[in-house]
Amino acid sequence: MMELLEAIKARAQGLETELVAWRREFHQHPELSHQEERTGETVAAYLRDWGLTVTTGIAGHGVLGVLKGGRPGRAVAWRADMDALPIAEKLNLPWRSQVEGVMHACGHDFHLAIALGAARLLSSLQDRLAGHYVFIFQPAEEGPPVGDSGAKGMVAAGVLDNPKVEAVCALHVAPNLDVGHIRYGPGVVMAGADRIILTVTGKSAHGATPHRGVDPILVTAQVLNHIQGFLAQKIDTRSPKVLTFGRIQGGNRFNILADEVTLDGSLRYLQESVRQEVLNGLRQQFAGLSQATGAEIKLTVEPLFPMLKNDPDLTDQAVQILLTLLGQKRLKLLHPAMGSEDFPYFAARAPGFYFFLGVRTPGGRGQALHSPTFNPDEAALPYGLTAAAGLLACLAEPEFPALAPAGPVPHEEDLGTM
Ligand SMILES: [Zn+2]
Numbered sequence: 001m002m003e004l005l006e007a008i009k010a011r012a013q014g015l016e017t018e019l020v021a022w023r024r025e026f027h028q029h030p031e032l033s034h035q036e037e038r039t040g041e042t043v044a045a046y047l048r049d050w051g052l053t054v055t056t057g058i059a060g061h062g063v064l065g066v067l068k069g070g071r072p073g074r075a076v077a078w079r080a081d082m083d084a085l086p087i088a089e090k091l092n093l094p095w096r097s098q099v100e101g102v103m104h105a106c107g108h109d110f111h112l113a114i115a116l117g118a119a120r121l122l123s124s125l126q127d128r129l130a131g132h133y134v135f136i137f138q139p140a141e142e143g144p145p146v147g148d149s150g151a152k153g154m155v156a157a158g159v160l161d162n163p164k165v166e167a168v169c170a171l172h173v174a175p176n177l178d179v180g181h182i183r184y185g186p187g188v189v190m191a192g193a194d195r196i197i198l199t200v201t202g203k204s205a206h207g208a209t210p211h212r213g214v215d216p217i218l219v220t221a222q223v224l225n226h227i228q229g230f231l232a233q234k235i236d237t238r239s240p241k242v243l244t245f246g247r248i249q250g251g252n253r254f255n256i257l258a259d260e261v262t263l264d265g266s267l268r269y270l271q272e273s274v275r276q277e278v279l280n281g282l283r284q285q286f287a288g289l290s291q292a293t294g295a296e297i298k299l300t301v302e303p304l305f306p307m308l309k310n311d312p313d314l315t316d317q318a319v320q321i322l323l324t325l326l327g328q329k330r331l332k333l334l335h336p337a338m339g340s341e342d343f344p345y346f347a348a349r350a351p352g353f354y355f356f357l358g359v360r361t362p363g364g365r366g367q368a369l370h371s372p373t374f375n376p377d378e379a380a381l382p383y384g385l386t387a388a389a390g391l392l393a394c395l396a397e398p399e400f401p402a403l404a405p406a407g408p409v410p411h412e413e414d415l416g417t418m
């Protein structure tokens, strides 16, 4: 196995030029969620050239490529997301986005290049490999308001079923972690998220005679105070949770009391029990407020993404592989992040391992994901490819190979913006 891993490391370095070219090609032609037609076609053409069995048009523009190793083994999957964001790029690099107002600002161009690189690299070693390699290129990770989650759609279409995938892995670029470093967690990695819609219905009246109506704007101010007071002091302070509103709407004229106010926000949590406690508690708070004010307060909960949890046994194996490939110095344990992801739909159907790959130039200042100046360092690409191809090759072996035992991995500072 060590010989195979050495070959993977060497070939990953050898593919650096291609990785950069692919990344820039995708960066120049970003497509929004559920519009990834060109991206999907580009990916499918490469995979076919390299001899993979390719299926297109899954859950929209999703693409599946399957590579068969020369020996019997297990089926393993790698997932890359393909969509970009409605952001106007502010950098003026030669490979800047050529689509007005659309940008790969979440690094999915990196994810695409790394996944293509893994397909290319492993196809060149096909005879020496065990098992099956399933490459999943999914549409629409970025989520609402644009349609349903791409991961959900691809899982429903059966991408993990034939062959039956026994481990599914993915990475996300991390702008506040140095190039080629990796952060991982053995349990919860990212928060579960619900969209929370609150409708406060009062009774319209002249602005001069509020006593003849019920002012939903005043009630909304109380609602917001109650919510944050409740979260701060009624939920165990050791349990992470956050509820914020990004949109508020109501009223139509300065001297007429509104009849309704709508608040649109998101709740994030790291434990299912905390989520239930928050939702039940809020309903109680609103019932009391409603009685006191005469306004009707309706809470609507739309589940967005489940929590992202790594499989502990798979994580243990993955860490041994990553330590062997990249060395102790590059690996750190992470604190769970309050951001969310649709990878959990895959991880619900097969043991999953999701980790972060640093893309910050050493000594530089990392730009946040989803920012118009996001500029990940391309030197990270070969590291991402080494990790992806090495993980897949080892995990596809019929018996997990003997590797260097994993020593203690230190905790590092928070991922911050994730
Ligand atoms: Zn994103």
Ligand SMILES: [Zn+2]
Residues within 6 Å of the ligand: 106, 107, 108, 141, 172
């Ligand atoms: Zn992303």
